[in-house]
Structure formats: C-alpha cells, structure tokens
Amino acid sequence: MKPRRFNMRSLILNTGSSLLLPLLVLFSLFLLLRGHDEPGGGFIGGLVAAAAVALKLFAEDYKAARDMLRVHPLQLVGIGLVLAAVASLPPLFVGESFFTAQWWSLDLPIFGELKLSTPLLFDIGVFLGVIGTVLTVVFTLAEAEHS
Amino acid sequence: MLIAVLSCFILACFAPWLHRLGGRHSGWLLALLPATLFAYFASMLPTISQGQSLQFAYAWFPGMGIQLSFLVDGLSLLFALLITGIGFFILAYGGRYLEKHKDLGRFFVFLLGFMGSMLGVVLSDNLISLFVFWELTTVTSFMLIGFNHEQEDARKKAHQGLMITVMGGLALMTGFIMLGMAAGSYELSTILNSDGLTEHALYLPMLLLILLGAFTKSAQAPFHFWLPNAMAAPTPVSAYLHSATMVKAGVYLLARLNPGLGGTDTWLLMLTLFGALTMLTGIFLASRATGVKKVLAYSTVMALGTLTMLLGLGTETAALAAVTFLLAHALYKGALFMVAGILDHSAGVKDFTQAGGLRHSMPKTTVVAVLASLSLAGIIPLFGFVGKELLLEAVLSASKWHIGLTIATVIANILVVLVAAIVALQPWFGAVVETPKKPHDPDIALLIGPAVLATLGLVFGLMPFIADKGLLAAAAGAVYGQPVELYLALWHGINLPLMLSLSSLLLGLLLFKVWSGWRQLTNFMHSAEKIGPEVVYERLMLGMTQFAAWQTNTLQNGYLRNYLITTLGTVIIVVGWALLRVNQLELNISFQDMRVHEVAIAVLLIFSALIAVLVRSFLAAVAMLGALGFGVALLYVFFSAIDVGITQVLVETITVLLLVLVLYRLPEFRSLSSTANRIRDAIIAGMTGLLMTILILAITGARQLEGISDYFLQNSGPLGHGRNIVNVILVDFRALDTLGEIFVLALVAIGVYAMIHLRTGALPVTNSDRRAAFNLRRTQKDKAKADAKAEADASAVASKGEE
Numbered sequence: 001m002k003p004r005r006f007n008m009r010s011l012i013l014n015t016g017s018s019l020l021l022p023l024l025v026l027f028s029l030f031l032l033l034r035g036h037d038e039p040g041g042g043f044i045g046g047l048v049a050a051a052a053v054a055l056k057l058f059a060e061d062y063k064a065a066r067d068m069l070r071v072h073p074l075q076l077v078g079i080g081l082v083l084a085a086v087a088s089l090p091p092l093f094v095g096e097s098f099f100t101a102q103w104w105s106l107d108l109p110i111f112g113e114l115k116l117s118t119p120l121l122f123d124i125g126v127f128l129g130v131i132g133t134v135l136t137v138v139f140t141l142a143e144a145e146h147s
Numbered sequence: 148m149l150i151a152v153l154s155c156f157i158l159a160c161f162a163p164w165l166h167r168l169g170g171r172h173s174g175w176l177l178a179l180l181p182a183t184l185f186a187y188f189a190s191m192l193p194t195i196s197q198g199q200s201l202q203f204a205y206a207w208f209p210g211m212g213i214q215l216s217f218l219v220d221g222l223s224l225l226f227a228l229l230i231t232g233i234g235f236f237i238l239a240y241g242g243r244y245l246e247k248h249k250d251l252g253r254f255f256v257f258l259l260g261f262m263g264s265m266l267g268v269v270l271s272d273n274l275i276s277l278f279v280f281w282e283l284t285t286v287t288s289f290m291l292i293g294f295n296h297e298q299e300d301a302r303k304k305a306h307q308g309l310m311i312t313v314m315g316g317l318a319l320m321t322g323f324i325m326l327g328m329a330a331g332s333y334e335l336s337t338i339l340n341s342d343g344l345t346e347h348a349l350y351l352p353m354l355l356l357i358l359l360g361a362f363t364k365s366a367q368a369p370f371h372f373w374l375p376n377a378m379a380a381p382t383p384v385s386a387y388l389h390s391a392t393m394v395k396a397g398v399y400l401l402a403r404l405n406p407g408l409g410g411t412d413t414w415l416l417m418l419t420l421f422g423a424l425t426m427l428t429g430i431f432l433a434s435r436a437t438g439v440k441k442v443l444a445y446s447t448v449m450a451l452g453t454l455t456m457l458l459g460l461g462t463e464t465a466a467l468a469a470v471t472f473l474l475a476h477a478l479y480k481g482a483l484f485m486v487a488g489i490l491d492h493s494a495g496v497k498d499f500t501q502a503g504g505l506r507h508s509m510p511k512t513t514v515v516a517v518l519a520s521l522s523l524a525g526i527i528p529l530f531g532f533v534g535k536e537l538l539l540e541a542v543l544s545a546s547k548w549h550i551g552l553t554i555a556t557v558i559a560n561i562l563v564v565l566v567a568a569i570v571a572l573q574p575w576f577g578a579v580v581e582t583p584k585k586p587h588d589p590d591i592a593l594l595i596g597p598a599v600l601a602t603l604g605l606v607f608g609l610m611p612f613i614a615d616k617g618l619l620a621a622a623a624g625a626v627y628g629q630p631v632e633l634y635l636a637l638w639h640g641i642n643l644p645l646m647l648s649l650s651s652l653l654l655g656l657l658l659f660k661v662w663s664g665w666r667q668l669t670n671f672m673h674s675a676e677k678i679g680p681e682v683v684y685e686r687l688m689l690g691m692t693q694f695a696a697w698q699t700n701t702l703q704n705g706y707l708r709n710y711l712i713t714t715l716g717t718v719i720i721v722v723g724w725a726l727l728r729v730n731q732l733e734l735n736i737s738f739q740d741m742r743v744h745e746v747a748i749a750v751l752l753i754f755s756a757l758i759a760v761l762v763r764s765f766l767a768a769v770a771m772l773g774a775l776g777f778g779v780a781l782l783y784v785f786f787s788a789i790d791v792g793i794t795q796v797l798v799e800t801i802t803v804l805l806l807v808l809v810l811y812r813l814p815e816f817r818s819l820s821s822t823a824n825r826i827r828d829a830i831i832a833g834m835t836g837l838l839m840t841i842l843i844l845a846i847t848g849a850r851q852l853e854g855i856s857d858y859f860l861q862n863s864g865p866l867g868h869g870r871n872i873v874n875v876i877l878v879d880f881r882a883l884d885t886l887g888e889i890f891v892l893a894l895v896a897i898g899v900y901a902m903i904h905l906r907t908g909a910l911p912v913t914n915s916d917r918r919a920a921f922n923l924r925r926t927q928k929d930k931a932k933a934d935a936k937a938e939a940d941a942s943a944v945a946s947k948g949e950e
Contacts, residue, residue: 047798047800126878
C-alpha cells in the first residue's frame with residue numbers, strides 16, 4: 001500500500017519555528033545548567049534540544065534539520081558517552097575513588113563565582129547523549145520516509 | 148612480585164614494536180624478560196629450599212576483601228622456574244621458528260601474555276585472582292591454538308579447546324566460591340591450614356566442581372581429546388602451553404589443594420580412577436599415532452593422567468613422585484616438542500613414517516632427541532628413571548587398589564617405552580628416507596632449548612640431590628602438607644620397581660619391532676572413535692545450536708504481540724506467585740485523604756485509557772495515549788516530583804513525534820485478530836494491570852526498611868552541592884547507574900540506525916563502501932547546491948526580466 005503523504009508545510013509553523021528555535025535551544029542550555037539546583041538537568045535539557053531540532057524537521061524538512069545539526073547525531077552520542085566516562089576519572093588523580101565528584105570554583109571578574117565540577121561535565125555528557133539518541137531515531141525514521 | 152607478573156603483560160603490549168626493532172633476533176631480545184624473571188625466582192631458592200614460604204599482598208578490591216596476594220613455596224617456585232626457564236627458550240625458539248610468519252609480533256604478544264597469566268596462576272594466593280589468571284591462560288591458549296586463524300581447522304580446534312576449558316572454568320569458579328564460603332577465606336594460605344574442610348557439607352559438590360575444572364584443563368579422560376587437537380598451534384606453542392606449562396595448571400591446582408581437600412575416599416577414588424584411565428587412554432592412543440606431534444601430545448595426556456593418579460594417592464612417596472615426574476616430564480617433553488618443530492622446520496617431516504636415517508644429516512638434533520627420549524623411556528641414568536622408579540614405588544605402596552594400579556602403570560610403561568623408541572629411533576636411524584626438505588641441523592636458536600633441557604635431564608639423573616635439595620623436597624612438602632622425609636636417589640638397589648621397569652623396557656622394545664603390526668592390531672579403535680568423547684562433544688555442540696535455533700524461533704518469532712504475551716505472562720506468574728506467597732495481600736486502601744483534582748486526573752486517565760483501546764483509528768489512539776501520559780505527568784507534579792513530571796511531558800512529546808513519523812508506514816487500521824485472540828489479549832492486559840496495582844499498593848503498604856530518601860534529602864546539599872535532589876542523584880550519587888543508562892540509550896540509537904538502514908539497504912558495510920557512499924552524497928550535495936544556485940540565478944534573471 002502506498003503511504004499517504006501529508007503536506008505539512010504551513011506558514012504559521014514555519015515562521016513560528018524560526019522564532020522558537022533559538023529560544024528552545026537556549027532554554028535547553030538553561031535547563032542543563034540550572035539542573036543541579038532547580039528542576040532541569042542534562043536529560044531534560046537534552047530532550048528539549050532534541051525536540052527543537054525535531055521541530056525544524058517538521059516545519060521545514062529532513063535536510064534542513066540535518067544541516068542545522070551539522071554533525072551526525074551518532075557522533076553526538078559518542079561525544080556524550082566519552083564526556084560522561086571521562087568525568088569519572090579526575091578523582092583517581094587526587095587519590096579518591098572512581099566517580100567521586102570534584103568541584104573547582106573560579107572567580108571571574110565580571111560574572112562572579114563560577115563553579116565547575118565533574119557532575120557538570122557528566123551532565124553535559126548525558127545532555128549530548130540524549131540529543132544524539134533521540135535525533136538518531138528521528139532522523140533515521142525521517143530519512144527512511146524521505147528516500 | 149607484582150611487577151614480576153605484570154611485566155609479562157606490559158612487555159606483551161610493546162612486543163610488536165620491539166619485534167620490529169629487534170628484527171631477526173627479536174626472539175632473543177624478548178627472551179631477556181623470562182631470563183631476568185628466572186634469575187629473580189632462582190634468588191628465592193635458598194629461602195624456599197629450607198621449607199619456608201614467602202607471601203606478598205597488594206590491595207585490589209579493598210571494599211570486597213579481595214586482595215592480590217602471592218604465595219611462593221616449593222610448589223609454586225618449581226612451576227615459576229619451569230615457566231620462565233622454558234619460556235626463555237621458547238621465545239628464542241619461536242622467534243626463529245616463525246621467522247617468516249607475517250604475524251610473529253602477534254605471536255609474541257600472546258605468548259608473553261600467556262606467560263604472565265601462567266605465573267599468576269601458580270603464584271596467586273587468592274582464589275579469585277587465581278581464577279582470573281586461570282581464565283587468562285584459557286584465552287591466550289585459544290588465541291595461540293588459533294594462531295593460523297585463516298585455516299578453518301585451526302579455528303575449529305581453538306574453539307574446541309576454549310569451550311571445554313571454559314566450561315571447566317565455570318565449574319571451577321563455582322567450586323572456588325563454595326570453597327571460600329566453607330573455609331571463610333579466599334586466601335589459599337588460610338584455606339589449606341584450616342581444618343574440617345573435608346567434613347563440610349559443601350565438600351562433595353565443591354570437590355566435584357573443582358575437579359571438573361582441573362580435569363578439563365589438564366585434559367583428563369574423557370576430556371582428553373582437546374589436547375591433541377590443540378596441536379594445530381605452532382610447535383613452540385605446543386611445546387610450551389600444551390606440554391610443559393598450561394595443561395599442568397589443573398595438576399598444579401590438585402597438588403595445591405591436596406593438603407586441604409585431599410585424603411578422603413572420594414578424592415582417592417576420583418583422582419586415581421580418572422588419572423589411571425587417562426594414563427592408559429593417552430599412551431594407548433600415542434602408540435597408535437604416527438604424526439610427530441600427535442604421538443607427543445597423546446604421551447602428554449598420559450603424563451597428566453599419571454600425575455593426577457599420583458596426587459590421588461596422596462602418600463609421601465606419591466607426593467615426591469609427582470613433583471619428580473613433573474619436572475622430568477617438563478624437561479624431556481619440552482625438548483621433544485622442540486625437536487618435533489626442528490623436524491618440521493629443517494626436514495619438513497610431520498609424520499614418523501615419513502622419516503628415517505636423519506642422523507647423518509642432523510647429528511646434533513639426533514643426540515638431543517635420543518637423550519630426551521631415554522629420559523621419557525625412564526632409562527638409567529636419566530632423570531626420567533628416577534621419576535619412574537618413584538612412580539612404581541608409589542603405586543606399589545598405595546593404600547587401596549595397589550594391584551590394579553600397578554598393573555595399569557606397568558602396561559602404561561611398556562607403551563611409553565614403545566613411544567620413546569619410536570621417537571628416539573624411527574626418524575634418525577635405519578635406511579635414509581627422502582624428506583620434503585633437505586635435512587640439516589638448525590641454528591642455535593632452535594637447538595639450544597632442547598639441548599639444554601635434555602642435558603638437564605641427564606644432570607639431574609646423575610646427581611638427583613641437586614634437584615631434590617634445591618627444590619623438589621620443598622615442592623613435595625607443599626603437596627603433602629608437611630615436610631617430606633624421603634630423598635631422591637638414582638639407585639635404590641635391585642627391588643621390585645626395578646624389575647618391573649626392566650621387564651616393561653624389554654616388552655616395549657619388542658613391541659617396537661612390530662610397531663606397524665601393533666597399529667594394525669589396534670585398528671578397531673577407528674570404529675571406537677566414532678562413539679568416542681569427541682563425537683559426544685560435537686553432538687552436544689550441534690544440539691546446543693539446534694536448541695538455540697528452536698528457542699529463537701519459538702520465543703523470538705518476530706511478532707511483537709507474542710513477545711508481549713511471553714514477557715507479561717512470565718511477569719504475572721513469577722511476580723504474582725511471589726506476591727501471594729510473601730505478602731499475603733494485606734492492602735490498606737483508604738480514600739479519605741483524596742482531593743478533588745486527584746480524582747479528576749484519575750478519571751481522565753481511566754477514560755483516556757479506555758478510549759485508546761476502543762477507538763478505531765491510529766491517530767486517535769496515539770492522541771489518547773498522549774493524554775494518558777500528560778495525565779500521569781500532572782500526577783507527578785501534584786506530588787511534587789517536578790523533574791519527573793517535566794521528563795514525562797517531554798518524553799510524551801517526543802513519543803508523539805516518533806509515532807507520527809512511523810504512522811505513515813503503517814497499514815490502514817483494521818482488525819485482523821480473531822475474537823478468541825482478543826479475549827486472550829484482554830485477559831493478559833487486565834491481569835497485568837491488576838498485578839501492578841496490587842503490587843504498588845502492597846509495596847507502599849508494607850514498607851519494612853527505612854527509605855533512603857532521607858539520606859538524599861540531608862546529603863544532597865552538603866555532599867552534592869546541589870538543591871535539586873533528583874539531579875544530584877542522577878549525576879553524583881548514582882552516576883554509575885546513569886552512565887550505564889546512557890550507554891543503553893546509545894545502543895538503542897545504534898540499533899535503530901542499523902536496523903532501518905539495513906532494511907533500506909543503505910548501510911555502508913565496508914570502508915570502501917563507506918567512502919563511496921560519502922562521495923556519492925557529496926556529489927549529490929554539490930549537485931543540489933549547483934541546482935539551487937542555477938535556480939536562484941534563473942529566478943534572479945526572471946525577476947530582472949519582469950522589471
């Protein structure tokens with residue numbers, strides 16, 4: 001049976017998405033960074049970011065979304081896994097056991113105190129891993145339909 | 148000590164580069180390590196020969212009480228010296244033997260890795276680390292048997308050796324855990340000194356499991372067949388792993404555990420029975436074989452059986468006989484295997500019937516071969532003689548079945564003499580036979596190993612007190628459990644053992660005269676092999692794959708509904724049974740503190756679920772499921788799990804997106820299943836829902852242990868530097884779990900990617916395919932760009948035209 005095709009191009013969605021997209025990406029980063037103290041975190045942030053790219057896919061087409069991401073989503077998965085795994089290592093160098101959280105705080109002249117930590121690095125890894133996974137599935141399905 | 152063991156692995160990592168650096172002499176270069184280690188272990192000799200032992204311990208998993216501890220006593224030092232000493236010659240020999248092989252670097256990697264693992268096995272004081280090293284020897288042995296991995300035969304035989312030893316390894320691990328539980332410690336030094344192990348309730352199962360591990364490793368009948376098949380490995384490997392060291396790991400283990408587990412009737416029965424059986428099977432098959440390596444391999448099986456039998460006897464004489472026989476065997480068998488390699492390398496001879504009169508062209512090799520064979524035959528004044536006399540003495544003085552064991556040993560000895568005569572005489576003397584290659588004595592790298600080992604057999608034979616006082620007494624003491632009072636001597640006077648050896652010598656030589664007749668006479672073995680253990684093994688393997696195929700077809704039949712039925716049905720039965728038995732279903736349900744909005748959400752949930760089931764359109768069903776999900780998210784929010792709520796909302800959103808992408812692909816909505824099927828599905832679905840409801844009510848109603856949420860509430864600030872407990876748990880407290888989860892996510896992504904691309908046939912398979920696909924995509928992209936540009940230009944022109 002021939003699959004039914006819907007023409008999903010709509011002017012409203014198109015315009016709306018180009019306004020929403022940067023905001024959504026920014027929001028996902030916001031969620032990622034505030035996650036340690038307020039609702040949010042790498043997983044949620046990753047889902048928002050993935051949804052943003054998926055929005056682009058529906059508003060325009062597969063190619064546009066693919067070009068927006070620039071890299072293959074599987075590469076994001078790989079980078080995420082590496083970052084998360086690397087985050088487990090620093091404590092070994094200061095004689096603590098594997099995966100013990102390490103915190104460093106930096107005093108920046110204008111922004112004030114900046115707290116860096118291995119959990120943050122880990123969360124960024126989760127963030128990228130989630131984006132990569134969701135988009136791999138979305139893109140693969142979209143591509144299968146595309147071809 | 149730790150460095151000594153690890154250095155082999157470290158050197159193994161660098162071996163391919165060192166090999167390139169060393170060129171033709173890389174074998175000698177790498178052999179420097181075993182030489183150094185040999186010197187290191189030899190420096191312990193004065194301490195150990197006085198009957199003392201050394202212990203070294205390093206923290207490994209301090210949290211689990213597992214430490215990396217090493218024990219050096221007579222027994223482990225004897226093995227360590229054999230491993231490093233013979234290892235030295237093997238590396239030099241292997242470097243020359245495989246000089247032209249393209250994968251020589253890889254060969255060194257595995258050989259050095261094996262050396263480290265084997266040292267680990269014999270030096271470990273901890274059962275767990277012993278087991279880890281034990282398995283490492285299995286893995287390296289697999290890689291070495293299958294070294295010529297382009298030959299199907301080598302792969303098959305490597306696989307066979309692996310399967311059998313891994314099966315034994317699993318049994319061994321279980322046995323070790325039982326042993327550790329029974330003794331209350333995993334340290335061998337503690338276990339062997341603890342009393343009452345043999346009366347423990349777990350004694351029989353753990354003994355049988357450990358024996359299974361040791362028997363498979365040391366190729367005891369009926370598992371003996373993998374060892375001759377392992378001869379698919381290059382000859383240096385056969386000489387090292389499959390005669391002098393690895394196959395003795397099982398024997399080592401039995402010797403090591405003898406003071407703790409030995410001495411019972413079961414031990415005596417199992418070891419002597421299987422040992423004697425293996426001894427006879429091995430030597431009988433050796434006497435029938437004609438392939439050079441086959442003969443030697445089967446005679447190794449015989450030696451392993453003999454050692455097991457001696458360890459089963461467990462007397463003082465038997466302990467001394469075992470270590471003496473072990474050393475003698477390692478010396479002559481290592482030498483003979485290397486001679487076998489020389490025969491192949493320098494004359495192209497792989498079968499005893501293909502050779503003759505080689506003494507003219509290979510005089511030096513002939514001397515070495517004869518010397519080693521004399522030791523094999525147990526002829527005075529070689530060290531093999533000392534070992535054989537002790538063996539006969541031990542079986543004659545056995546506490547049980549000494550007549551049967553003596554007869555078996557004498558028969559074995561007659562055939563050993565036959566085998567020794569074949570090895571010592573057949574290729575070297577008699578009429579010259581044309582060989583595939585022009586025979587010549589090999590260069591020193593190949594000859595020095597067997598020459599030194601064979602000479603040592605003579606030196607120890609003439610002056611047995613060197614070996615005895617030096618090490619064997621201490622080794623026998625470690626096997627026996629207390630210092631042995633006996634000593635080694637070449638000449639015991641004219642006694643029963645001597646008479647028995649003389650008569651077996653004569654009979655063996657007579658048999659050699661009629662060797663081809665003997666082979667014809669025993670031809671019935673051909674038909675016997677059709678029901679032998681190897682056939683059983685192959686049937687089992689075939690049966691296993693057939694069972695796997697049947698099980699896959701039944702359980703994984705590709706229908707999602709059947710998967711669901713299987714999974715949910717199992718859950719209902721297993722969880723439901725446990726729930727009924729353990730909890731007796733005391734549910735406290737109260738509707739008192741319910742609030743209006745909660746009721747509203749519950750009603751919404753129930754309705755959307757019902758509609759999702761009843762509605763007759765995909766899109767509507769998806770929408771209803773979405774509503775269900777958002778309702779659940781609302782519940783989370785009301786119960787102040789905001790993070791979970793947000794996640795649920797996002798997941799629902801993305802699920803809807805994915806479903807929309809998939810919906811195109813689905814056929815039209817139709818009911819295809821029969822009413823009976825639908826009733827069955829409804830029952831399973833209903834029971835699952837009911838079970839989950841009861842389960843959750845039971846869990847919340849019967850919380851017995853204190854929740855851990857208080858700990859997280861109190862510590863997420865001070866320890867985790869965060870106020871959002873959910874996130875602190877995810878990225879800090881339980882970060883390892885999260886890491887595992889994102890790895891699972893990654894696998895899902897790869898799985899979806901691979902499956903869909905496989906279906907559409909767009910998955911790049913090889914590197915060249917990938918490159919082609921990439922180029923194609925790039926040209927398409929360029930073309931698209933060019934098209935777009937052309938179009939833009941055209942429209943620009945057009946718009947200009949309009950102006």
